[in-house]
Amino acid sequence: MKKINGYIDSVFTKQDTLMEEVIASIEGNGMPAISVSPSSGKLLTMLTAISGANNVLEIGALGGYSGICLAKGFGSEGKLTSLELEERYATLAASNLAKAGFGDQVSYRTGPALKSLEGLVDEGQRFDFFFIDADKENYENYLDYCIRLAEAGALIVTDNVLAGGSVVDPEAKPKRYTELMKTFNETVANHPKLESLLIPIGDGMTISRVKR
Template sequence: MSSTDANLALWARADEYHDSFLIKPDPILDSVQEKTKARGIDYEIAVSPAQGKFLHLLLLSINAKRVLEVGSLGGYSAIWMARALPADGKVVALELEDLHADVIEENVKAAGQTEKVRVIRGPALQSLEAMPDSTEKFDLAFIDADKENNTNYFIHAKRLVRKGGIIIVDNVGRRGRVADPTSTDSSVEGVRALLRYIKDDPEVEATTIHTVGVKGFDGFLYAYNGKN
């Protein structure tokens, strides 16, 4: 076993050990993962159970009512977040692929969260551009789509999330490649562009939290919108 494989196994084991104490068995979410995989969608790139619960707890802690999700895959993270919202809360999930959108709606229905999750189909950037500033503000935006458009998504999230709200951008660790000057991967470049943008933005405060676990070495960017 290579050192990389050994690290992945160690991180996954640690993640699963903690989850065994802190995350209760959930047949519904297990079924969501299984159905997503069965429909040919790469469910492995969805958030992990620990990450899903983190989003859930974060929404509970800020008494969130409205969430914007850019990229929803099979609806796993949308369900975690919807469960944290009050009965009249809403997750607005933007999804490019029709197959993914169909699966999201099926999974959300099976999880009993149809009233809380609205799926908007099509290119996320177009969907965001169509949302007026006057729309009721979101408490949190979770960006987990193509990394090349990270900055564009972030700029729209800023105007759609309330002052004092939160913007989270997933998968910004990229196995450490963002800090590697020899890496020219387009997803890595997308993260770098976002970091450069935020550095010169006086309206937000942000930090990156690097993570290891069942998803390997990655991380998320956490931004506070509307710095005083």
């Protein structure tokens, strides 16, 4: 899987100074190097653009890499709401989004994501695109909230669903969330309100469309 992803990244993505600076800022601030891969980021940009999304919700900001990828896909009227547990992560992400030219189009809510999601429900917010890339223990809870907050036909994209290949390869080193991802993938695949497919890019992404 690593070789395949390396090939995809080398052929289909080009060097981007801005995104390299974002990665460097994440590492320089002692944050984990767990941003989406270049090709996964490009897929986020393409999906946002193709779907015509204008109101995007991201669960898990880290340093803003995926946020920039999402924002690149929507137009000047697009908005990104990003949920992040750590205040300092959100601060760096906001700085990086501003450097990328999207400072006026993104807002951050810090603290436990489930609390922020409940707040969005209470406010009657609606979104047409979701990206889940946070603590795996709550993936199913996040999915439920995204469906509640979704416009008809919205897309929900979820990262790390292959858990380093360990969900399918018995020889791959298991992650602490391998079993959680197996269960989550089954849930998404069989959810009555979703039409879904797992794309084996990066660490695996499920792309789900909320049925109309």
